[in-house]
Amino acid sequence: MIRIEDIRTQARDILETGEVRAVIGWRRGSRGMAAEPVLISQPEEAESLVWDPTCFHNLSLNLVQERKRLARKGMASNKPLALVAKGCDARSVTVLLQENHFRREDVYVLGVSCEGSGVLDERKLARVLDGLTPDSAAYDGDDYVFQTEEGEKRLPAREVMADRCLECRSAYPRLNNAVFGEEKTRGLEAPFAALSRFEQNRGAERWDFWKRQFERCIRCFACRSVCPLCYCEECVVDSIRLEVTPETTADEKANRIRWIERSASRSDNFGYHMTRALHLAGRCIDCAECERVCPVHIPLRLLNNKLEREAREKFGYEPGASVDLPALVSSFRDDDPNEFIR
Amino acid sequence: MELILEKGRLDDWIAALEGWQAFAPSQEDEVWGYRPTASPVRLDHPNTVQPPKNFAFPQREVFFRFEQVKGEPPRLTPVEPDAARNVVFGVRPCDGRGVVRMDTVFSDHVEDSFYLGRRKNLAYVGLACLKPASRHCFCKSVGGSPVSTEGLDVLMTDLGDCWLLASATPVGETLMQAAGALLTEPSAEQRMELARRHEEALARPQKSAVADVGNAATRLKDNFDSPLWEELGKACIACGICTYLCPTCHCFDLNDEVSGGKPLRGGRVRTWDSCQFPDFTMHSSGHNPRDSLGSRLRQRVSHKFRYFVENFGTPQCTGCGRCVSQCPVGIDIVNVVNRVCASV
Numbered sequence: 001m002i003r004i005e006d007i008r009t010q011a012r013d014i015l016e017t018g019e020v021r022a023v024i025g026w027r028r029g030s031r032g033m034a035a036e037p038v039l040i041s042q043p044e045e046a047e048s049l050v051w052d053p054t055c056f057h058n059l060s061l062n063l064v065q066e067r068k069r070l071a072r073k074g075m076a077s078n079k080p081l082a083l084v085a086k087g088c089d090a091r092s093v094t095v096l097l098q099e100n101h102f103r104r105e106d107v108y109v110l111g112v113s114c115e116g117s118g119v120l121d122e123r124k125l126a127r128v129l130d131g132l133t134p135d136s137a138a139y140d141g142d143d144y145v146f147q148t149e150e151g152e153k154r155l156p157a158r159e160v161m162a163d164r165c166l167e168c169r170s171a172y173p174r175l176n177n178a179v180f181g182e183e184k185t186r187g188l189e190a191p192f193a194a195l196s197r198f199e200q201n202r203g204a205e206r207w208d209f210w211k212r213q214f215e216r217c218i219r220c221f222a223c224r225s226v227c228p229l230c231y232c233e234e235c236v237v238d239s240i241r242l243e244v245t246p247e248t249t250a251d252e253k254a255n256r257i258r259w260i261e262r263s264a265s266r267s268d269n270f271g272y273h274m275t276r277a278l279h280l281a282g283r284c285i286d287c288a289e290c291e292r293v294c295p296v297h298i299p300l301r302l303l304n305n306k307l308e309r310e311a312r313e314k315f316g317y318e319p320g321a322s323v324d325l326p327a328l329v330s331s332f333r334d335d336d337p338n339e340f341i342r
Numbered sequence: 343m344e345l346i347l348e349k350g351r352l353d354d355w356i357a358a359l360e361g362w363q364a365f366a367p368s369q370e371d372e373v374w375g376y377r378p379t380a381s382p383v384r385l386d387h388p389n390t391v392q393p394p395k396n397f398a399f400p401q402r403e404v405f406f407r408f409e410q411v412k413g414e415p416p417r418l419t420p421v422e423p424d425a426a427r428n429v430v431f432g433v434r435p436c437d438g439r440g441v442v443r444m445d446t447v448f449s450d451h452v453e454d455s456f457y458l459g460r461r462k463n464l465a466y467v468g469l470a471c472l473k474p475a476s477r478h479c480f481c482k483s484v485g486g487s488p489v490s491t492e493g494l495d496v497l498m499t500d501l502g503d504c505w506l507l508a509s510a511t512p513v514g515e516t517l518m519q520a521a522g523a524l525l526t527e528p529s530a531e532q533r534m535e536l537a538r539r540h541e542e543a544l545a546r547p548q549k550s551a552v553a554d555v556g557n558a559a560t561r562l563k564d565n566f567d568s569p570l571w572e573e574l575g576k577a578c579i580a581c582g583i584c585t586y587l588c589p590t591c592h593c594f595d596l597n598d599e600v601s602g603g604k605p606l607r608g609g610r611v612r613t614w615d616s617c618q619f620p621d622f623t624m625h626s627s628g629h630n631p632r633d634s635l636g637s638r639l640r641q642r643v644s645h646k647f648r649y650f651v652e653n654f655g656t657p658q659c660t661g662c663g664r665c666v667s668q669c670p671v672g673i674d675i676v677n678v679v680n681r682v683c684a685s686v
Contacts, residue, residue: 029672031478031550036672037577057671061579072633123372131388133477216373218392218401221619222581226670244626261599262613263402293670295391295583297373 002112002139002181004051007084010110010178012046014082020108021079024062025049033134033146034122037062049084051112053120053137053144056162058287059083060092061228067102068231082108082177086119088164090173091285091320092228097175098327099283101231111173116186117157118165120144123297125160129153163194164288164301175323195305210270213298217269219262223290223300224276229283236260236275273303281307282328285320314338343509343518345525346532347498352505353381355521359429362465362517365397366431376430385432385469385498389476389662393437393589394430398461399444401586401614405456408598409607421609423459429517433466436481436662438493440589441466443650443658445493447592450654456612465513468494472543478663480676483551486660488543499536506536550663550676552647554683559651561683562644570685572636574678577671580635582616584642584665584673590658593617617641643678 011023022041027048029036034054039062040046066081085093090111097104117139125134125146134146134153144160146153158166166189173179190196201209221237224230242248242256260271277300284304291301311317316337317328325331332341347355356364356379364379367387374390376397407419433441448457471479471488481488491497495514499506506528509515518525528536552558585591595615600608615622618639623632632638650658659675666674 029674030677031666031672031674034672039576062577065579069634127372212370216370216375218582218586220582220586220616222579222583222670225579225581238621242626261611262595262597263599263611264613265402289670293581293583295587295668296375297371 002051002115004049006180007051007110007112008046008049010180011040011049011082011084012043014108015041015043015046018079020082021077022066022081023049023110024059024066024081024083025110026051026055026057026059026084033137039066051084053118053139053157053161055084055086056119056289056292058089058092058226058228058289059085060089060096061226061289063093063107064096064101064228064231077106080106080108082110084110084112085173085176086112086114087168087171087173088285088287090175091170092287094175094320094323095229095283095285095327096231097323098325104323109173109176109178111176111179113172113179113181113183114165115181115184116165116168116171116188118161118168118171118186120160121162121292125155128155128160158188161188162288162292163189164286167191167193174321192305192309194299195302195309198299198302211266214269214273215266216296217264217273217298218296219264219269219272220295222293222295223273223298226289226293227280228287229280230276237262237272273298273300277303277307280304282311282315282317283319284308343507343515344528344533344536345507345518345521346501346528347505347507347521347525349503349505351524352383352385353379355524356383356431358520358522358524359517360520362427362429364429364431365394376432379431383431385500387432387475389434389479389664389667390432391664391668392587393440393662393664394433394466395440395444395589397428397430397464398441398457399448399592400460403456403612404609405596405612407607407609409605411605423456425459425463427463427465429465429467431467431469433468433494434471434475434662435468435488435490435492435494435497436479436486436660437589438466438468439481439486439490439660440662441493443590443654443656443660444592446654447590465495465517466493467496467498467514467517470497470499470540470543472500472539474546474548476663476667478550478666478674479661480548480550480552480663481661482544482548483553483676484555484657484659484661488546489540499539501532501535501539504532506532550666550674552659552661552676553680555647555657558657558679558683559648562648562679565682565685566640566644568682568685570682571640572634574673574681575634575636575639578618578635578639578673579670580618580620580638581670582614582618583668583670584675585616585618586614587664587668589660589662589664590646591616593622617645639673639678643675643682646675647679 014020026035027038132148134148136147138145144157171185172183237260261268288301365376366379366383368377404421409417448454491510495511497508593615594612599611624630646659
């Protein structure tokens with residue numbers, strides 16, 4: 001059982017002592033049920049922090065954004081930034097540390113073990129509530145409780161929980177400076193259950209499915225923007241780093257390499273999503289934020305899960321398990337299970 | 343022209359629209375969007391994920407094709423906009439008002455032949471919102487109404503067992519005339535029922551409201567340098583959802599896309615672009631005048647509630663609420679406008 005008062009107290013304390021310069025957490029939003037990410041730097045603001053089934057966001061994204069913001073301004077910080085992190089979010093902090101995105105002492109992890117109670121899938125909820133839009137959501141044992149204009153609605157959490165939470169294997173944030181909640185995981189579904197279900201379709205059906213998905217993509221790039229591990233300064237789809245000098249010719253500008261065009265056509269969308277999936281192989285820790293934010297419901301998690309399972313089966317690799325592990329694609333092991341590489 | 347259509351005869355009306363390709367909201371993988379009509383058309387949709395903006399302003403449009411044979415001058419082939427006549431059903435009044443704003447943008451000073459070429463062959467059949475189509479819509483506080491006919495050719499109102507169709511333009515009258523005997527004169531009771539339902543829709547409170555839209559332009563100007571912009575934009579992840587789903591956002595990019603070599607060929611292509619993308623204002627020197635999240639949020643909100651007012655005398659935002667409901671991090675344009683306008 002997680003008490004929000006405990007998280008608030010700890011956040012207030014570390015702001016008061018000056019141990020951290022700010023805390024990234026969640027607060028009530030202005031638009032209804034869902035919590036929203038917030039960065040607080042005053043101890044009294046800690047009172048506004050919340051913890052409920054709408055704390056979906058992986059706040060390690062905000063660490064990356066804050067680092068980029070400071071870098072752009074040419075500012076350095078000598079104090080760590082704190083964030084509230086679920087088990088999954090803490091794993092993406094781990095990957096960022098593995099990749100030397102920042103140093104361990106730059107981050108203060110207020111770990112929250114959700115104890116397997118997970119976060120809400122708003123689309124599943126919409127199906128169940130059929131038009132009713134709740135004003136708030138709360139944990140209560142095995143249930144989620146919603147306040148709606150027609151009064152309180154109580155639903156078994158597993159009916160409206162995000163797939164990734166149903167399949168979660170480690171709800172406990174191993175990387176932490178302080179931790180709330182117990183080391184418990186529910187494992188309501190087997191790992192990769194949604195992927196396995198999907199793979200029961202025949203190849204031609206799967207191809208038709210993905211064609212339909214990529215046809216629908218509008219290239220708003222929310223999947224990329226929301227991903228803490230999509231931190232490249234220049235993405236393969238944005239050709240913005242060509243150095244232009246007075247000597248640069250029109251031909252040089254026109255002929256700069258563009259792997260993927262800006263057009264939201266099916267083939268270019270396919271190129272974009274495949275490239276992104278491959279760049280996340282062995283790195284994605286399945287926070288599934290890309291899938292949650294997609295306005296046209298492309299189930300991107302299936303792509304990332306597929307590669308996550310490959311990494312696990314072929315190389316025994318689990319992204320975000322430990323800061324001390326080398327990154328999958330930049331490591332070599334004498335006991336690699338594959339013969340061809342030895 | 344006000345006429346009655348029985349609920350079961352909507353598909354017959356659509357079938358009677360000879361020479362028109364009809365579109366209406368339907369679901370694909372639970373995504374509501376405008377697609378070619380398939381019987382039965384129900385018109386019981388919430389807000390579609392995307393507005394009907396694509397019909398006149400598609401996300402990708404080829405302006406001309408080029409081919410370059412070595413040693414010869416380049417050959418350019420113009421592309422004519424698709425001449426198909428499209429009629430879009432189920433358009434909500436907020437999106438109808440969006441159409442008017444897009445028409446203004448693409449015909450003021452410069453007439454955009456691609457936009458206008460599509461637009462002249464396009465008709466919108468609207469659907470009155472007797473209940474809000476989204477939890478986050480706020481049309482009434484930005485000068486609109488759930489029964490507005492602005493930008494629409496016909497407005498349909500659900501009277502229970504039938505629709506009442508009201509034409510708003512000559513094109514709308516043509517569409518209704520095509521229905522022939524399918525449409526009948528409304529009875530006095532049906533006219534009263536229409537008035538009653540419209541009044542009820544107008545009186546129904548919306549959950550969200552821009553506090554003082556009349557003074558927003560001035561207040562936003564006064565508060566251009568407010569630190570609130572950075573504060574409110576802090577959580578923004580710089581994706582394009584708010585702008586791509588907006589019925590009135592119209593920024594675009596032009597690129598030459600090469601589709602093959604020997605001989606080199608391709609096309610000049612217009613694609614949507616978004617002021618929320620960090621590279622939108624990136625100069626080739628590397629300098630970026632809108633380098634921060636707050637400055638980009640300010641641009642989006644000021645365009646809707648200040649610059650458009652200064653240029654065309656009306657707010658650009660029509661209150662559909664899509665940018666609010668779909669924002670990954672909960673940025674709420676109503677909250678932003680109200681907070682900035684209320685600050686000293």
